[in-house]
Amino acid sequence: MKNHNKKRLTKALAMAALVPFVLTACGGGAGAGSGGDASTLTLMDYYNNEPDNLAIKKEIENCAADIGVTIEREAVPGKDLIQKVLQKSSSKTLPDILMLDNPDLQEIAATGGLAPLSDFNVDTSGFAQGMLDAGTYEGEVYGLAPTANTLGLFYNKKLLAAAGLKPPTTWDELKSTASALTKGSQYGLAFSGIATYEGAWQFLPFMWTNGGSETELNSTANKEALQLYKDLVDSGATSKGVINWGQGDVKDQFMAGKAAMMINGPWQIPALNEDPSLEWGSVQVPVNKAGQTPTAPLGGEVWTVPQTGNKAKQAKAAEFISCFTKGDTQIALGTQRYTVPTKPELAKEYIAKMPDMASFTEQIANARSRTGNLGTEWPKAATTIYTAIQLVLTGKASVDDAFTQAAKG
Amino acid sequence: MTSLSTDTPAVSRTLSASRAEAPAPRPRQSFWARENIAKILFVVPAGIYMLLYFGYPVVKNLVMSMQDYTTKTFFTGEAPWVGFQNYVTVITSNLFGPALLNTALFTVASIVGQFAIGLALACFFNRKFPLSRFLRAMLLLPWLLPLIVASATWRSILDQDSGILNQFLGTVGIPAIPWLTSPDVALIAVILVNIWVGIPFNVTLLYGGLQDIPAELYEAGQLDGATGWKAFRHITWPNLRPVVSVVLILGVVYTIKVLDIILGLTNGGPANSTQTIAVRSYQESFVNFEFGVGAAFSNILIIISLVFAVIYLRANRRAVDE
Numbered sequence: 001m002k003n004h005n006k007k008r009l010t011k012a013l014a015m016a017a018l019v020p021f022v023l024t025a026c027g028g029g030a031g032a033g034s035g036g037d038a039s040t041l042t043l044m045d046y047y048n049n050e051p052d053n054l055a056i057k058k059e060i061e062n063c064a065a066d067i068g069v070t071i072e073r074e075a076v077p078g079k080d081l082i083q084k085v086l087q088k089s090s091s092k093t094l095p096d097i098l099m100l101d102n103p104d105l106q107e108i109a110a111t112g113g114l115a116p117l118s119d120f121n122v123d124t125s126g127f128a129q130g131m132l133d134a135g136t137y138e139g140e141v142y143g144l145a146p147t148a149n150t151l152g153l154f155y156n157k158k159l160l161a162a163a164g165l166k167p168p169t170t171w172d173e174l175k176s177t178a179s180a181l182t183k184g185s186q187y188g189l190a191f192s193g194i195a196t197y198e199g200a201w202q203f204l205p206f207m208w209t210n211g212g213s214e215t216e217l218n219s220t221a222n223k224e225a226l227q228l229y230k231d232l233v234d235s236g237a238t239s240k241g242v243i244n245w246g247q248g249d250v251k252d253q254f255m256a257g258k259a260a261m262m263i264n265g266p267w268q269i270p271a272l273n274e275d276p277s278l279e280w281g282s283v284q285v286p287v288n289k290a291g292q293t294p295t296a297p298l299g300g301e302v303w304t305v306p307q308t309g310n311k312a313k314q315a316k317a318a319e320f321i322s323c324f325t326k327g328d329t330q331i332a333l334g335t336q337r338y339t340v341p342t343k344p345e346l347a348k349e350y351i352a353k354m355p356d357m358a359s360f361t362e363q364i365a366n367a368r369s370r371t372g373n374l375g376t377e378w379p380k381a382a383t384t385i386y387t388a389i390q391l392v393l394t395g396k397a398s399v400d401d402a403f404t405q406a407a408k409g
Numbered sequence: 410m411t412s413l414s415t416d417t418p419a420v421s422r423t424l425s426a427s428r429a430e431a432p433a434p435r436p437r438q439s440f441w442a443r444e445n446i447a448k449i450l451f452v453v454p455a456g457i458y459m460l461l462y463f464g465y466p467v468v469k470n471l472v473m474s475m476q477d478y479t480t481k482t483f484f485t486g487e488a489p490w491v492g493f494q495n496y497v498t499v500i501t502s503n504l505f506g507p508a509l510l511n512t513a514l515f516t517v518a519s520i521v522g523q524f525a526i527g528l529a530l531a532c533f534f535n536r537k538f539p540l541s542r543f544l545r546a547m548l549l550l551p552w553l554l555p556l557i558v559a560s561a562t563w564r565s566i567l568d569q570d571s572g573i574l575n576q577f578l579g580t581v582g583i584p585a586i587p588w589l590t591s592p593d594v595a596l597i598a599v600i601l602v603n604i605w606v607g608i609p610f611n612v613t614l615l616y617g618g619l620q621d622i623p624a625e626l627y628e629a630g631q632l633d634g635a636t637g638w639k640a641f642r643h644i645t646w647p648n649l650r651p652v653v654s655v656v657l658i659l660g661v662v663y664t665i666k667v668l669d670i671i672l673g674l675t676n677g678g679p680a681n682s683t684q685t686i687a688v689r690s691y692q693e694s695f696v697n698f699e700f701g702v703g704a705a706f707s708n709i710l711i712i713i714s715l716v717f718a719v720i721y722l723r724a725n726r727r728a729v730d731e
Contacts, residue, residue, distance in 0.1 A: 083695065086483040107698065111484040185570065195678030241569045243679045244589045258571065379697055390680040394592045397680075408503045 038312040040070045041320065044084070045099035045301070048075040051270055055336035059146075063323035069316055071097075082108075089113050094306035096317045100143060102134040102302050103197075106375045109137035115305045116140035120318030127325075131342040134369030135302045143302030144325045147339035149265045150296040150363045151205050153286065154272075157279040159186075159260040167261075167283045171206075171228050174286045178237035181260035188237040190250045190259035193229065193393055197379075198246050199386035201297055201370070202263055203229070205285040207385075208295040208368060214381045215373050217388070218403045224288060226399045230392050243393050254280075265299060266360045269338040282359045298367040300339060340364040383409075467711070474704035482700070495705040504684055512685040512710075515600055516664045522604035523660060524653075527611025532641070534612070535619045545616070552609040560673025563602045564589065567674075592682035595675050599683050603670055610663075611656055618652030619645070651725075658721035662714050686710045 041064075047056045053075060064071040074095070076084050082104060088094045089111070100108060108114060117124065117140075124132060124141045128148070135143035153174075155167045163181060168174040178188025192202045206228060207214075212221035232238040239245075245253070247264055254262040255275060263285065272280055284294040303324055305317045323329065330341035334350055340361050341350050347365070351358050371378045387406035391397035397405045474495050476488035499505055534545050551559065566574050567588035575585040588598040626644050630636070635643055668687045675683045677692065686706055694703025 082698075086480060090483040090486070107480055111481040113484040195676050195681075239570055240587060240590050244564070244568075244675065256571075383697070387681065390678050394590070394680045394682075396592055 038069065038310070038316040040072060041097055041313060041317055042095040043071050043073045043097040043099075044081075044088075044095040045073070045075055046078040046081045046101075048077055052337055055333060059324065059329050059333055063320055063329065066323050067316065067319045069320070071320075085113075089306075092309075094308055096306070096308060096310075096313045097320055098304050098306050099301050100304055102131075102143070102145065102298065102300055103370045103378060105135060105143050105302050105304065106137045106371045106378070108304075109140075109142045110376050113306055114142045115307050115314055115318075116142055117144065117305065117318060117321070120305070120315050122318050122322050126343045126345060128342050128344050128364065128367075130298045130364075130367045130369050130372070131300070131302075133372035134298055134300075135304075137375065143304040144321055145300045145302045145342050146325045146330045147334045147337065148298050148300035148342050148364055148367070149267055149339050150299055150360055150367045151202065151263055151265050152282045152284055152296070152359050152363055153261060154254060154264055154268075154280050154282050155261045156254070156257070157281050159257075167281065168286050169283070170286050170290060171288045175228075175231055175235070175237065178232060178261065179235055182237045185258060187239050187253075187259045189232060189261045189263075190238065190245070190253045191229075191242055191263040192245050192247045192250050193242040193386075193389045194244060194246050195386050195390050196246070197382050197386070199243075199389055200382035201299070202247070203385055203389060204297040204370070205263070205295065206288075208297070209285060209292055210288045211292070213373065214370075214378070214385070217381065217384055217407065222403065223399050226388060226392050226402060228288075229389060230399060233393050240393070243390055266338040266340070266357060269356065282356070284359050284363050293366055294363060296363045296367050298364070298369050300342075470704050470708060470711075473701055474708050476701050478700040478704070480698045488701075491701065495701045498702055499689075499705045499709065504681060504689060507681065508684040508686050508689050511596060511683065512665060512687070514596065515603070515667070515685055516661060518600045519603045519607060519664045519667075520657060520660045522600070523607035523611045524657065526604065527608050527656075528615050530608065530612045531615035531619055532645075534616055545612070548612055549609045551606050556606065556669040557673055559606065560602065560670050563605075564674055567598055567602075589675055590679055592680045595679055595682050599671055599674055602674060603664065603667060606670065607660065607664065611660070614652060614656045615649070618649045621652075622648045654724045655721070658717055658724065661717045662721075665714055665717075666710060686713075 043060065045056065047053050056075075057073065060071055060073060078101075081099075081101070085094070085098065085100075085108065094113065098114075105114075122141075122144070124144065127144065131145050131148055132141060135141050135145065153167065159181060160167065160177075165177050165180060168177045174189070181188040193199050203225065204214075206225040207222050210221045210225050212219055212225060216222075229238075233240055233242065239253075239259075242250075247268070250259070250262050250264055251268045251271060253259040254264070255272065255278060266282075272278060285296055287294055303321045305314050305321065308314060325342070327341075327343060327346055330343060330346055331350060331353070333339065334341045334346075334357075335353055338354070338357065340357060341347070342364075344365060347361050351361055370382070374381055384403065384406045388397075388402040391405055392399055392402045473488070475490060475492055476482075477491050477494075478488045482488045530548065534541055566572050569575060569585055569587045569590050572588070574588070579585065587594055589595050622645060626648070627640060630640050630644050666687050667685075668691055671677065671683055671685060671688050672691070677684045677688045687710060690703050690706035690710065692703075693699045693706060697703075
C-alpha cells in the first residue's frame with residue numbers, strides 16, 4: 001500500500017513537472033493563433049486607486065460589451081507607466097489600447113510606437129481644441145481623452161466669511177486676501193512649488209493668464225508671475241515650505257485649516273468631501289489685470305492605439321476609443337471622477353449635474369495643453385520653470401535672472 | 410531527465426576506456442581528468458551568474474553611455490553611436506560640479522556620523538545589562554523599514570511649519586529651522602536622515618568585531634593598568650581595525666549611490682542643493698529620458714566606487730597577510 005502511494009506520488013510529481021512545458025506550449029500556440037482574431041484586447045492604464053479604478057473599470061466593461069470584445073485590463077502605478085511602456089515596446093508586447101498622461105503623448109508618438117487615429121477613421125470632431133492639441137503630434141491625432149482636469153483656486157468658505165472677504169479675482173486681490181487670512185499657524189494661500197513637473201504645472205495658470213509663453217521663458221509676463229510667487233512667500237502669506245510640497249501636501253494643508261486658499265485640481269474633491277465640516281468653494285485662477293482670460297493647463301489622460309502589427313485588433317481598439325470618448329461615457333466618467341467632459345457641447349448638461357464643477361468647466365474651455373507649442377521639448381521647459389521657481393523662492397536668484405540661470409541646467 | 414541518466418555511464422565508459430588504452434597520459438590530457446572537470450563544473454554556475462547579472466549590465470551600461478539612447482530606441486532598436494559626446498555633456502553641464510561636491514560631502518559626512526555613533530553604540534551594547542539584547546534588536550528597525558516609507562516619514566517630521574522636530578525645538582526655545590526648504594540646510598538634513606539609516610549596519614558589524622576580541626586581553630591589560638580609555642586605545646582599537654576597514658569601505662560604496670532617500674526627501678531640490686551624481690543619473694534617465702547621458706553619469710559613479718572597492722580588496726588582503 002505504502003509503496004503504491006509512493007509510486008503515485010512520483011507519478012504526480014512527474015506530471016506536475018510537465019505542467020510548465022504544456023502551459024508554455026499552449027501559450028505559444030495561442031499567441032500564434034490569435035493573429036486574425038480580435039475578440040480579446042489588452043489594455044493598460046494607471047488608475048490603480050479608488051474611486052478612479054472602479055469608475056474606469058465600469059466604463060471599460062460597458063464599451064467592451066458595446067463593441068463585442070473582452071478586455072484584459074492592467075492598471076499599473078502612475079509612476080511606473082512610462083517605464084512599463086518602454087519595456088513593453090522593446091519586447092514588442094505593447095497592449096492593444098494604451099492610456100497615456102497627455103504631456104507624454106508626443107514623446108511616445110515621436111518614437112513611432114503609436115498609430116494615428118485617422119488610420120481607422122475615428123471621428124475627432126467636437127472635442128475642445130486644447131485637448132485635441134494634447135493628443136496631436138505633427139498634425140496627426142494619436143490620442144483622445146474622455147474627460148480632462150485643470151487647476152483652480154479653492155477657498156475655505158468659513159475662513160473667508162469670518163474675515164468678511166470674497167474669493168479674489170486678480171493678483172492684487174489674491175495678495176491682499178491671502179495676507180488678511182494669514183494669522184498664527186494659518187497661511188493665506190498654498191500652492192505647489194516642488195522641484196518636479198508638478199511645480200511647473202501649477203505655475204502655468206499664472207504664466208499663461210498673464211500672456212506668457214513656454215516658448216520664450218525669459219519674458220516680462222513670466223517674470224511678473226514669478227514676482228507674484230515671490231511676493232506671496234516673502235510677505236508670509238504663503239509658507240516657505242511650498243518649495244517642497246506636492247499637490248497632495250497642498251491639499252493636506254488646506255484640509256487641516258493651515259491654508260485658507262489653495263491652487264489645486266478637481267481630482268482632490270473626493271478627498272475634500274470626506275470631511276463634512278470643511279466647506280469649500282472654487283473659482284478660476286485669478287488674473288493679473290482685470291480683463292485677462294484665465295488660461296490654465298489641461299490635465300488628463302489620452303487613450304491611444306499602439307502599433308502592435310495586428311491590424312484587426314488595432315481597428316477594434318480604435319472602435320473602443322470612439323466608444324470610450326463618446327458623450328455618455330464622458331458624462332458618466334466626469335460625474336464619478338470629478339473631471340470635465342472634453343466636448344464643450346456637454347458643458348451645460350454636466351454643470352447641471354455637478355454644480356461644484358462649474359468653475360473648472362469654465363476653465364477647461366480656455367485651457368491649453370502643455371505640449372501644444374513645444375512638443376517633445378516641453379520636459380526641458382518644465383524643468384527650467386520649476387528650477388526658476390526654486391531659485392527665486394530660496395533667494396538663490398533674482399526674479400530677473402532666474403529663468404536664465406535655470407535654463408543653464 | 411531519463412536521457413541524461415542513460416548518457417552518463419556511456420561517457421564514463423568511454424573515459425575509462427581511453428584511460429586503459431593510454432596508461433601514461435600526457436600532461437595536457439590531465440586537464441580533462443575527472444577531478445578537474447568537477448572543479449570546473451562547480452565554478453561554471455557562479456561564472457554564468459556573474460556574466461549574466463554583473464557582466465552584462467556593466468557592458469550594456471558602458472555601450473549605452475556611448476550611444477544616443479532615448480525613448481525612440483525602445484521602439485526602433487536604433488541607438489546611434491556618439492562616442493564620448495554623452496560624457497562631454499555630463500562634465501560640461503552646470504550641475505556636474507555641484508553634484509560631485511554634494512556627493513563627496515554627503516558620503517564623507519554620512520560615513521563619519523554613522524561610524525562614530527555606530528561605534529559608540531556598539532561599545533555600549535558590548536557591556537551586558539538588562540534588556541541589552543532587546544534594545545540591540547530594536548536598533549535594527551531603520552534597516553528593516555523600506556527607504557521610501559522612511560523618507561516619507563522623515564519628510565513630515567522635518568516639515569518647517571508643522572513638523573514634529575521643529576515643534577520640539579520650539580519648546581526648547583530654538584526657532585524653526587527650514588530643514589528641507591533652505592538650500593543651505595537641506596543637504597545637512599538629508600545627511601542626518603542617511604546617518605539614521607546607516608547606524609544599524611555599523612552597529613551590527615562593529616558589535617560583531619567587539620565580540621571577537623578575547624576577554625583575556627582586557628584582563629591582562631587590567632593588570633598592567635589599562636582600563637577605560639587606555640583599554641580602548643591599546644586593546645579594542647588595534648583588534649577592531651580589520652572590521653573597521655570593512656565597515657568604512659563598504660559604507661562608502663553603499664552611501665555614494667544613495668538615491669531613494671534623496672528622491673523621497675527633496676527630489677534634488679530646493680534649488681538643486683541636494684543634487685548628487687546618483688540623482689542626476691536617475692533624473693537624466695527616467696525623467697528626461699536621456700538614457701545615454703544617464704548611463705554616463707552612472708559610469709562615473711561606478712568608477713568612483715570601483716576605486717574604493719580596490720582599496721577594500723587590498724586592505725583585506727593585507728589584513729589576511731598580517
